[in-house]
Amino acid sequence: MSTLFLDISRLVLRLHSGLRPTGIDRVGLAYIERYRERARAIVSLRGFSGSLSPSESQHAFDLLLASTRKRDALRRIAMRACINGMRGQYDKRSILLHTSHNGMEYPRYYGAMAKRQIRSVFMVHDLIPMTHAEYCRPGIDAAHRKRIHTALRLADGLIMNSTATLDTLTDEAHRADLRVPPGVVAHLAPGNTPHAPGARPIDAPYFVMLGTIEPRKNHWFMLHVWRRLVERLGAAAPKLVVIGHRGWESENTFDMLDRCMHLQDTVIEESDCSDERLAAWLHHARALLFPSFVEGYGMPIIEALAMHVPVIASDIPVFREIAGDTPDFLDPLDGPGWLARIEAYAKHESIERDAQRARIAAFRTPTWHEHFAHVDRFLETLA
Incomplete structure (x- = not known):
């Protein structure tokens, strides 16, 4: 069984800042819940990366999954990863799972993983800044294009959340004359933990x-x-x-x-x-x-x-x-x-x-079990 590395950079940054998780964040948290027992954490900044020890990683995962955010502890975790760097021995069958777009644009990130024979697998959520730049902040189209093109050139594998995303990615790869790395489509399950619905907030419809x-x-x-x-x-x-x-x-x-x-x-x-x-x-x-x-x-x-x-x-x-x-x-x-x-x-x-x-009544909700069944089968082909 290969060792997994989970990039937690976006989660640490956003949750340390007191922001509530978005959809992308909830995907990252689901990956921690699924793989934490066999995973180590990586924190990256502008392509420079550092890993946490197994015990430090479990502590980081606990902090990120906790209902109450301990912001100072999250900051210390990030600092520890920066101090550690990518030191230590790495299993040649190791795989990096990166579930956000943050940092995809830096070739040195992929190079640091390849140097240690860690295969890099990134999730692509969308190409909206490239296909619909008019809906996004100025300049984000160029930044996202660099992310996607770098991943197409250097990633060992990609995970797509939908066939629609895969089709858009494939079109972009053909337009830019880039290869499409091996990949898998895995639909996402609900990101929220189920809660009792509680009382009706207001009486009006x-x-x-x-x-x-x-x-x-x-x-x-x-x-x-x-x-x-x-x-x-x-x-x-x-x-x-x-x-x-x-x-x-x-x-x-x-x-x-x-x-x-x-x-x-x-x-x-x-x-x-x-x-x-x-x-x-x-x-x-x-x-x-x-x-x-x-x-x-x-x-x-x-x-x-x-x-x-x-x-x-x-x-x-x-x-x-x-x-x-x-x-x-x-x-x-x-x-x-x-x-x-x-x-x-x-x-x-x-x-x-x-x-x-x-x-x-006839709708079948996607489950995380099904999502990770697709991902696990894909990871086995890489390892």
Whole structure:
């Protein structure tokens, strides 16, 4: 059995900063839970890497998986890895598993692993900064292209979260005349630990949007839909609960949230939502709304369907891939369509909502057991 190394750099940085885990972070935590007994931790910065001893690694994994973050202890762990460097003896069958995009762009990182005969396996979550730069921060397209191209040239293996991501990656490799390393597609399971749903947060009917507020998530569009709902229904309009911190390039959305008087009593913003509170919001919602223009996966859809909560989502290929025909799908710019569907789902007795709930009964939620079965078989071919 090969020794595994888990790169925990992004997790240490974000959790030390007091940030709540995003979807990518939750994947990293799932990998720690799965492989911790046979793994050692690596921390990297700008391509320079350091490993922790087996005992230090177990301590780091405990800290990252704990419900309460010990920020000073996380900082000490990172410093310890920097001091250690990549010293020591390494099993020639060792494999590095890196589940975030951070650091993929530095050839010296791959070189340090190759020098010790450690095979480098990276997870590719999406190519959105390259394919849809208009939704991202300026300059991130060039940075992400460097990450992806470096991984295509130097990685020993890749893990993709969806066939849609693999197809986009393959297209980019052909365009850039680069090889596609050996890889595997493994769908992601719900990232949240199951929680009892708890009491209903508010009495009024409401819908939930879940995710960082950024342009591709289409919050601005949905807020205009909600303004029209308020104009038509007044106090009877359902509430919209926006869960996620404020991101980038979304000043128009922030203006709507902060200054639109029509939305002040109707839109609820939850920028720092615990897993327990998120479970309560989702469980009692009329539906999860997911009007994104582009995604690499769409974990909130899986999380909602796993809780038997209906989903109304953009009609994009990756959502069809991971959820089949279970949700209701709409064009992300079909204002009248979204308006009509939300009004229908908001009714106490909703034929449309009941029909989806019947479909949800047949939906099979992806599991981490299945994900890691695919990954383990792939890793065996490398080792």
